[in-house]
Amino acid sequence: MPATDHQLTEPVTGPAEPVRGPAEPEMGPAEALAELFTPAGKHHPYPLYDALWGLGPVIPLGPAGTLVLGYDEICTALRDPRFLVTDAAVHRTTGMNDHSSWQCFTKIMMFSNSPDHERMRRFAGWAYAPRLVAERRRLAVGAAERWTAHLATLDGGGPDGGGPVDLVEAFATRVPITVTGDLLGIPEADRMELRGAVTATTTAFEPVFDRDELLPADAGMDVLVDYLADLVRDRRRRPADDLISVMVRDRDAAGALSEDELVASLVMFLIAGVQSPSDLIGNAVRLALHHPAEGRRMTTDEEHTAAFITETLRIDPPNHVLTRSAATDIDLHGHRVAAGSRALLVLAAANRDPRRFTDPAAFDTAREDNRPLSFGLGPHYCLGAAFARMQVEAAVPVLLRRFPRMTLAAPPTHRDQLVTRGFARMEVVLGS
Template structure:
């Protein structure tokens, strides 16, 4: 913007970002916020972070805590303890600060090590092939098919479901409850919006307590059986923490990959000149996935709060100040990326912020990448005529961005 342009108030921009229309295409609004700078200080009461370097540093900054653990929630969201959704969320590792976070991540993290994820390749390839074939059959009559329901969700929950020991017949009915729980992650004005997520979380708690009991009696090769054995060998978590984190893994490893898959497939269909590379070149496919994660990420924003007074890139930040990290804006920072508004899968040194960083770096990052990289060549080899149809829409959410519906035709 030039010197004569009047910048819109940052709070007005956020109000529009939180509207349904803003959530359908937030990127112009991020640029309006960026015009105020990489750090947008709203009178010391709130800081919006738009810069790539600033977001990357904030994700690793010890003085910044998650704004969603139980102690912080007592200050920012009075009444949250009456809602099952947040009571359960604050018991898992993603919504905990140290020392609880470090203890839980140590217990669950080994199952997602790079070496163990490599060993999952055969399973991922099998489920990818099955999902592509299901989509092909669903659209065989030439009609439109919802890619989200018939492919992205089916594939994502198939992977995490098999890992957790959830029978395939139980998986399809879980989509609505997973979606209801993720609504709790958006900015909340009226706690009444949590009620559907509360009910969903209670149903999942009952389901996973029963699953744990069943697998304790008859263990399988799944991760849940392994964690049950580790608890019996002196693992330092409670059964309640096991159930809370099983729910986290189900929700996080279904919703975010579902959105990443849908967004990546949409971008691939919109750029048909890249299909040959996706079918034949694994290195190109890996770059395409990285660029998809940067250009239209499933995670758009993360929240932190200052645990003490400190200085952040020259800005004094007082203890208790909330910071909103606009990850999707950081992914399009022109100081970090050349032509950031251009989708370029050949981009070098691509470092999207989508999978977080630091101690809260996504536990399933390697698995998520493998899942998308396995799917793309199979999809466009089997369905070279895949095309977008009318009626696509994004969910009414800002933190987690993903399609509600993505109609396609397969021939």
């Protein structure tokens, strides 16, 4: 955890910017893949996905890897236990284990294989139980109301008052860090500093061409690990009414996790509880502004809101790519994936598979059986998916009700990331 598409009913980031050669027939798969990880490709990946689709749902990239775009093919791979997540054993040969970012990531369930994955998932699974997620909705609504009230106090000199303001900084980042910070028991004064560290760690998920590219992720991870380890020690001495206290108590009572695994699990709870919801809020608001009638319905209709967020997850998800390593030679729908090679599963392309979705580039909240793969599938399906969705479904209607005349002041700009993709800045005129 991967734009402007000429087939979209609306632009993803405003007017199209030129991307070198995505429609040129001579572009090969390796070249198109390399283009994805340039700044232009990261900002506008959908034309490149279209170009790659012309080569089929499974594209061999030589002995080292396979690119998988197809919906059914990715479903098969995510359910097949022979496709392993890239754990510490896999990274023993890559040198990633020398970096503090991956030293922590390989101690969490997301980057652990059986039996460690099941052990860690059992330990943390209760925190994402449907009943608890539903109960936390009031926290998300309260956070959204708090930060929309704050937005109303801002005046950047826009013609209608209340803008332009950066909605990423002032709302999309603040709602999830408030909700997740409250649950974990993180003091409010510390949250925004940790928010920056969270985003920094996600750069480690990108393909690494130079080890120095991991330095920002390492620095962010060092902040999170040191901070949460201190909180663990504090809660062991002085338990409070928060998730950290409960997890410390459970870990000490049963010994299901090591101390390092406990801290890493809390790091992942913080990252997952903040980054994907923040990016998804930005994507959903942009789509609501491009589809104002659909946006207005979200202010009064919870079922429509759920359908709107599902379609947002399909057409412009916050997570574009998952990586798997083949434990043995695998036949994937007639394509050989060699033992030890990597399979890049492009979830965002599968969400537009024309074999699975009618008119896949169109934004359509009325789709039937709409099941995007944005949170994965199978044993590693994102444990916090419902928690992330709940925050977005609670927050976006509050924002749209408070600012019904909100408009984009400029095309939003993306972070220089593809695997976890979201806006760096989204200037709006609030219109209040």
